[in-house]
Amino acid sequence: MGASNPVNEGGSPIRLAAIEHARTLLNGVTACTPIETSASLSALAGATVFLKCENLQRTGSFKLRGAFTRLAALGDAERERGVIAASAGNHAQGVAFAARELGIGCIVYMPVGAALPKITATRGYGAEVRLAGEDLAESIDLAKAEAATNGYIFIPPFDHPDIITGQATLGLEILEQVPDVATIIVPTGGGGLLAGVASAVHLSGSRARVIGVQAEGAAAFPESLAQGRPVRLARMSTLADGIAVPEPSELTLGIVREHVAEIRTVSEEQIGEAMLFLNERAKLVVEPSGAAGVAALLDGAHGLEEPIVVVLSGGNVDTLVLNRVLQHGLVAAGRFMQMIVRVADRPGSLVKFLTALAETECNVVSVEHDRTSSGLAATEVQIGVKVEAKGQEHKVEIVSELQRLGYEVAFPALDMA
Numbered sequence: 001m002g003a004s005n006p007v008n009e010g011g012s013p014i015r016l017a018a019i020e021h022a023r024t025l026l027n028g029v030t031a032c033t034p035i036e037t038s039a040s041l042s043a044l045a046g047a048t049v050f051l052k053c054e055n056l057q058r059t060g061s062f063k064l065r066g067a068f069t070r071l072a073a074l075g076d077a078e079r080e081r082g083v084i085a086a087s088a089g090n091h092a093q094g095v096a097f098a099a100r101e102l103g104i105g106c107i108v109y110m111p112v113g114a115a116l117p118k119i120t121a122t123r124g125y126g127a128e129v130r131l132a133g134e135d136l137a138e139s140i141d142l143a144k145a146e147a148a149t150n151g152y153i154f155i156p157p158f159d160h161p162d163i164i165t166g167q168a169t170l171g172l173e174i175l176e177q178v179p180d181v182a183t184i185i186v187p188t189g190g191g192g193l194l195a196g197v198a199s200a201v202h203l204s205g206s207r208a209r210v211i212g213v214q215a216e217g218a219a220a221f222p223e224s225l226a227q228g229r230p231v232r233l234a235r236m237s238t239l240a241d242g243i244a245v246p247e248p249s250e251l252t253l254g255i256v257r258e259h260v261a262e263i264r265t266v267s268e269e270q271i272g273e274a275m276l277f278l279n280e281r282a283k284l285v286v287e288p289s290g291a292a293g294v295a296a297l298l299d300g301a302h303g304l305e306e307p308i309v310v311v312l313s314g315g316n317v318d319t320l321v322l323n324r325v326l327q328h329g330l331v332a333a334g335r336f337m338q339m340i341v342r343v344a345d346r347p348g349s350l351v352k353f354l355t356a357l358a359e360t361e362c363n364v365v366s367v368e369h370d371r372t373s374s375g376l377a378a379t380e381v382q383i384g385v386k387v388e389a390k391g392q393e394h395k396v397e398i399v400s401e402l403q404r405l406g407y408e409v410a411f412p413a414l415d416m417a
Contacts, residue, residue, distance in 0.1 A: 158192025171200025
């Protein structure tokens with residue numbers, strides 16, 4: 001199912017010639033990131049799976065492709081005015097790097113909670129960073145307002161043909177690296193990468209199905225596609241800040257409707273498991289948003305033709321966030337568990353309980369011995385333990401053995417902070 005004759009470009013503003021021009025423009029600026037095979041993921045999915053490692057791109061994500069393409073298209077007068085952007089991190093770094101390379105002044109708004117490594121990297125590329133806005137949507141509004149007031153050129157994260165054209169160069173690379181690709185899975189926020197890859201693939205004549213994946217807590221595309229217009233989410237909740245976009249644009253929505261086969265969603269637990277899998281089995285550090293495509297395959301390649309290419313869209317992850325998400329992945333995989341039991345407050349109760357745990361061959365990480373929690377009788381003590389297990393089956397065995405011995409086991413929400 002490789003590339004054949006180009007198809008009719010229809011009403012989309014994205015053109016194959018422009019994508020090919022962008023690829024020439026980006027030569028020496030961006031890298032042609034590698035395609036890696038994954039025997040372990042292929043075994044889990046029950047299909048041949050390749051990983052497009054855009055997490056290894058310069059600046060750590062695909063965003064540089066679109067940012068440089070857009071900035072390179074500016075005229076001399078526009079460059080003189082300078083550019084302004086808003087981003088949680090990846091677009092910020094792409095715009096900052098591109099502006100530095102092209103000698104353009106650059107201001108970037110980032111949410112107050114943006115990851116420190118992304119802030120530091122953006123400043124390192126020469127941009128003036130302004131921390132303002134509780135979320136990305138607020139930061140974008142502030143950047144647009146300043147652009148209107150002071151004459152800066154606003155560089156959107158996805159809502160511009162030049163941005164999408166730049167991202168589309170990734171699609172051309174996939175077709176060259178895996179000519180018979182049948183399915184391409186793309187992490188999706190506002191839809192710039194998804195629209196670009198799908199455009200490149202289908203304008204090149206390939207019949208590969210392109211699928212977007214969104215985090216359940218920030219999935220704006222399903223309802224927008226259902227209603228035929230951009231629908232803004234009232235709230236978002238996900239660690240995958242790179243794809244936490246409240247609504248697509250008319251531009252990206254239209255291209256996705258024309259060229260994308262379907263949109264799937266994944267849970268926070270699936271994202272955590274995917275990051276853990278990539279870290280342990282593929283030896284790749286990928287941010288939560290970048291791992292969304294792999295998350296969609298952990299339960300198998302249901303309804304997908306092979307070979308499958310999964311885009312790892314970014315690798316810029318704060319170490320503290322990485323620790324939290326990997327811990328979350330361990331919990332979801334049944335390899336980390338927190339339990340609470342109540343026992344009689346008398347000598348030997350704690351030793352007896354820990355001995356029972358030892359018999360199950362789990363590893364005790366920490367123990368809390370509490371006599372003062374509300375609801376405890378004067379003759380009771382509460383024991384909280386965190387243990388490492390060998391997987392879901394072992395986790396069930398541990399709990400079953402404790403219950404057989406008469407312990408009532410409770411599972412509080414695990415604090416990932």
